[in-house]
Amino acid sequence: MSSVAARVKGSLGVRKIGAIYVWIVLIAFFSLVNSTFYEYATFTQVLNQYAITGLVAMGLLLPLAAGLYDLSVGAVLGLSSMTAAWVLVNVTTNVFVAVLAGVAAALIVGVLNSVVLLVLRVDSFIGTLATSSIVTAAVVALSGDNVIAFEVFGDYGTWLGIHNIIGLTMPVGLLLIAILVIAYLLERTGYGRRLYAIGYEEEVARLSGIRVDRMRAGSLLASSALAGLAGTLAAAAVGAGDPTVGPEYLLPAFAAVFLGATQFRNGRFNPWGAAVAVLLLGTGNVGLILIGAPTWTPNIFSGALLILAVALTHGGRGGKRALKKQISEGSADAGAAEPAKVG
Amino acid sequence: MVLAVNGLGKQFDGKWVLEDVSITFEPGRIHGLVGHNGSGKSTLIKILAGYHDASAGEVTLDGRPINNAGPAAIRDLGIRFVHQDLGLISEFTAMENLGIGGVFSQQSGRSIDWKKQALRLQSVIDGFGSEVPLDVAVGKLSAVQRSLIAIARAVEVGDGGGSPARFLVLDEPTTALEGPEVEVLFGVIRALAESGIGVIYVSHNLRDVIELATSISVLRNGELVNTFFDRKASYESLLTAMLGEHLVSDETPNLDAFAVSRLQAQGGASSARLTVRGLRSSLLRGVDLDLYPGECVCVMGLSGSGREELIYALAGSTPSLSTSMTLNGAAIDALSPLTWHEQKIALVPGNRMPGSSVKEFTMRENLSLVSLDQLRLGFRQLDRKAETSMVERWASRLEILPADPEYGTRNLSGGNRQKVILAKWLQADPTTLFIDEPTAGVDVGAAHKLLTELRQIVGEGRTLLVTTSEVGDVLAVADRVLILHEGRVSQELVRGRDEFTESSLLLAMNQNIGEATTMTSSTGGTK
Numbered sequence: 068m069s070s071v072a073a074r075v076k077g078s079l080g081v082r083k084i085g086a087i088y089v090w091i092v093l094i095a096f097f098s099l100v101n102s103t104f105y106e107y108a109t110f111t112q113v114l115n116q117y118a119i120t121g122l123v124a125m126g127l128l129l130p131l132a133a134g135l136y137d138l139s140v141g142a143v144l145g146l147s148s149m150t151a152a153w154v155l156v157n158v159t160t161n162v163f164v165a166v167l168a169g170v171a172a173a174l175i176v177g178v179l180n181s182v183v184l185l186v187l188r189v190d191s192f193i194g195t196l197a198t199s200s201i202v203t204a205a206v207v208a209l210s211g212d213n214v215i216a217f218e219v220f221g222d223y224g225t226w227l228g229i230h231n232i233i234g235l236t237m238p239v240g241l242l243l244i245a246i247l248v249i250a251y252l253l254e255r256t257g258y259g260r261r262l263y264a265i266g267y268e269e270e271v272a273r274l275s276g277i278r279v280d281r282m283r284a285g286s287l288l289a290s291s292a293l294a295g296l297a298g299t300l301a302a303a304a305v306g307a308g309d310p311t312v313g314p315e316y317l318l319p320a321f322a323a324v325f326l327g328a329t330q331f332r333n334g335r336f337n338p339w340g341a342a343v344a345v346l347l348l349g350t351g352n353v354g355l356i357l358i359g360a361p362t363w364t365p366n367i368f369s370g371a372l373l374i375l376a377v378a379l380t381h382g383g384r385g386g387k388r389a390l391k392k393q394i395s396e397g398s399a400d401a402g403a404a405e406p407a408k409v410g
Numbered sequence: 411m412v413l414a415v416n417g418l419g420k421q422f423d424g425k426w427v428l429e430d431v432s433i434t435f436e437p438g439r440i441h442g443l444v445g446h447n448g449s450g451k452s453t454l455i456k457i458l459a460g461y462h463d464a465s466a467g468e469v470t471l472d473g474r475p476i477n478n479a480g481p482a483a484i485r486d487l488g489i490r491f492v493h494q495d496l497g498l499i500s501e502f503t504a505m506e507n508l509g510i511g512g513v514f515s516q517q518s519g520r521s522i523d524w525k526k527q528a529l530r531l532q533s534v535i536d537g538f539g540s541e542v543p544l545d546v547a548v549g550k551l552s553a554v555q556r557s558l559i560a561i562a563r564a565v566e567v568g569d570g571g572g573s574p575a576r577f578l579v580l581d582e583p584t585t586a587l588e589g590p591e592v593e594v595l596f597g598v599i600r601a602l603a604e605s606g607i608g609v610i611y612v613s614h615n616l617r618d619v620i621e622l623a624t625s626i627s628v629l630r631n632g633e634l635v636n637t638f639f640d641r642k643a644s645y646e647s648l649l650t651a652m653l654g655e656h657l658v659s660d661e662t663p664n665l666d667a668f669a670v671s672r673l674q675a676q677g678g679a680s681s682a683r684l685t686v687r688g689l690r691s692s693l694l695r696g697v698d699l700d701l702y703p704g705e706c707v708c709v710m711g712l713s714g715s716g717r718e719e720l721i722y723a724l725a726g727s728t729p730s731l732s733t734s735m736t737l738n739g740a741a742i743d744a745l746s747p748l749t750w751h752e753q754k755i756a757l758v759p760g761n762r763m764p765g766s767s768v769k770e771f772t773m774r775e776n777l778s779l780v781s782l783d784q785l786r787l788g789f790r791q792l793d794r795k796a797e798t799s800m801v802e803r804w805a806s807r808l809e810i811l812p813a814d815p816e817y818g819t820r821n822l823s824g825g826n827r828q829k830v831i832l833a834k835w836l837q838a839d840p841t842t843l844f845i846d847e848p849t850a851g852v853d854v855g856a857a858h859k860l861l862t863e864l865r866q867i868v869g870e871g872r873t874l875l876v877t878t879s880e881v882g883d884v885l886a887v888a889d890r891v892l893i894l895h896e897g898r899v900s901q902e903l904v905r906g907r908d909e910f911t912e913s914s915l916l917l918a919m920n921q922n923i924g925e926a927t928t929m930t931s932s933t934g935g936t937k
Contacts, residue, residue, distance in 0.1 A: 256790045257782030263771070264779055270765035274727055274757055275780045276747045335770070 086330050090347045097354035104357050111234035117349030118238035119297045123320035124341045125245040126293025129286035131324060131336045134266035135191040137287060139176055140294035141313030142202040147173045147298030149206055152215035152308025155223055162226050166299045173295020176202050177288035185280045206310040219306030227303035238300045250338045319348055319369045326376035348372060411437050411472055413577050413608060419466030420453050428453045431634045433627050435577060437608040442623030444616060446652055450632040451612055455579055459491050460484040488573035490564035494582040496556055500549030504559045507548055534562045538598045554591035557583060558598060577608040584618055596622055615712060616648050617920060628652055653912060683842055683873045688733035691723035695897030706874040708884040710919050711894030717877050721844035725757040756835035760847030761828040767819050774801045774815035777830050781837045804833035809859055825856025842873040849883050861886040881912050893918050
């Protein structure tokens with residue numbers, strides 16, 4: 068029985084679920100400062116607003132698990148929001164078609180990312196930063212830098228932004244589905260295991276016969292598709308396609324995924340941690356606005372959280388690698404052989 | 411100016427890897443340091459370099475203790491190092507590489523006087539009596555030229571004060587060099603010694619050491635066995651000192667009859683499982699192989715012989731070419747990790763190799779990585795229960811400790827990690843296994859278990875190709891031994907046909923080097 072107790076204790080430790088404790092502290096703090104905070108309406112507001120960020124975060128999990136950054140999700144979000152709005156205004160008011168169009172446009176960027184990273188072998192951080200810039204520019208060029216407004220209370224806006232069950236709108240439902248699907252993929256299937264193997268040790272994955280490039284391409288397409296879906300929802304929320312909407316989701320989504328990696332799974336990118344981190348982020352930002360903090364404070368909150376999260380995941384990649392090298396060199400001679408070389 | 415270690419010891423994880431070693435290195439002398447893998451020579455060097463702190467004893471320079479001073483202080487005292495990989499950046503020129511040795515860093519903030527630097531480096535290189543262009547990326551230079559640059563950088567004075575080079579430690583400097591190049595390097599080393607620098611020459615190549623060094627210290631299992639002074643060491647005396655009394659391990663199974671009978675049974679290439687002709691890679695220059703079912707072929711060779719690359723080139727994980735290849739009698743283009751699964755081939759990298767295991771994974775996750783498809787339920791769900799019991803089965807069969815499937819691979823000892831890697835591939839039920847350094851960094855007990863297991867899977871009719879630098883491994887598992895030299899098979903030893911002992915194998919491996927040196931022993935096979 069004591070081992071069960073130890074297990075429970077271990078899984079409730081600050082290192083495992085610290086974000087949940089911080090979240091509770093935040094809720095307590097905001098409730099004390101502002102009596103209108105501790106209400107169901109605040110809860111639904113956080114979820115409804117941050118479901119879109121959550122979807123982007125869920126998409127990001129896949130390339131990150133496979134060891135790739137996808138910085139283009141912000142630009143993809145802008146692209147798909149514009150595409151959906153354009154279809155609504157110019158082609159059809161069918162909700163489904165508009166969403167599909169947005170996702171399809173996003174997938175094109177996913178293909179572009181795959182080519183740049185996996186065929187041209189450009190580093191993922193730089194490569195997706197570049198495609199992000201190209202996509203943003205293309206959207207501005209095609210739209211003349213104008214937003215495309217549509218009827219907010221039409222089918223599209225109503226279905227995706229207003230209709231709700233117990234106060235929760237469509238994006239929350241989609242996020243829930245995304246969490247479950249991604250969790251299943253990453254944690255219950257061989258696909259997920261292989262993806263993590265690629266991200267941690269590409270060479271191990273390659274020697275294990277895993278189709279590294281194919282799986283990475285799939286992860287990039289998935290991340291683009293989810294960012295695309297998020298874009299169509301963002302358009303519905305404001306009743307317009309907006310080419311500049313991307314950046315405000317990019318950073319929080321990354322913050323959520325990296326902070327999430329410090330939760331539950333010992334440094335592994337995982338959907339549950341990311342979901343908790345989105346809640347934490349949303350609660351903090353909504354709370355700050357509710358207590359009357361200036362509108363720039365949420366950005367500081369997100370930025371600080373991202374730094375904290377990455378610092379918690381062993382000081383980022385470079386630091387970790389340097390540390391690893393140090394450790395392996397330090398102990399290499401304990402049973403020393405000359406290090407062999409692989410070409 | 412004398413550099414000495416007195417009663418030096420080093421402990422890792424409670425185990426003494428170096429114990430009570432006392433050696434005196436004198437200026438103007440070349441002092442050889444030899445020992446097999448795990449003998450403690452790398453640890454000794456790392457303590458000298460200030461990289462490790464000593465757990466016991468001290469390092470003194472002219473009687474003054476200098477241990478635990480740290481690498482920068484050691485450099486300032488004039489003790490310099492050239493490591494096996496040289497530490498050069500291939501894209502940089504010789505001049506730019508000079509900057510990484512710490513010479514420029516001492517004048518940070520001021521701009522570099524390139525002309526002055528170039529003159530000084532040139533004068534050092536000129537002293538070597540060898541042409542080395544300083545304005546070409548070092549990656550474009552020959553191996554010996556790169557070595558000379560690394561040595562020049564090490565003995566270079568630098569601007570920032572500090573002492574001129576007094577002692578130079580060279581770690582396996584001839585690894586990448588070929589015959590005539592070795593002579594050039596030796597010339598430079600002798601010149602440095604004549605100029606008053608004490609050279610500590612670390613190598614496992616006994617002939618090189620005998621040719622160069624006036625004194626030779628032999629380490630075995632972390633202890634100093636002997637120091638031979640005044641060129642009194644012979645090849646045999648060094649070999650005996652290195653290997654100890656147990657020239658032939660008493661644990662060696664008696665496989666002689668087995669190997670001979672099967673050799674006779676092997677009709678010809680038609681029964682071979684895998685044949686390869688003319689395998690080439692960056693180190694291999696045309697290797698032919700015939701591997702039969704139920705045999706274990708070990709490949710030995712000194713560093714740089716191609717031994718370290720063979721199985722990776724063969725398995726198609728490193729760029730390679732071959733003129734022809736057959737698998738079970740059918741011609742195939744090449745092997746590749748993507749097709750191993752269908753072809754029932756496994757590549758088991760040594761546990762310190764990149765590509766062996768995912769440190770962040772649990773034992774369970776690493777072990778099942780190539781057999782995930784065996785564990786599939788509906789909707790592609792993994793059968794976690796079956797996965798766990800599979801890992802538990804292997805843990806008990808191979809005596810993996812701790813036998814907890816959820817144990818982090820990062821925390822496993824080298825031997826246990828190696829067992830996990832072997833189990834990972836055995837679970838995929840391969841007919842042919844390529845195994846690199848199965849016991850490198852593995853403690854004796856685990857190594858014994860691993861080797862017994864290897865012998866057993868050979869008995870099951872599988873084919874093993876093992877590359878190793880451990881003679882003990884070969885004696886324990888090999889039916890045949892191929893000796894690689896300069897990218898080619900120089901000799902084949904068959905158990906039961908040829909003399910098959912530790913000394914005969916070492917002799918065969920070392921025979922191709924320093925042909926000029928007279929050899930008193932005539933054991934070993936044909937050359």
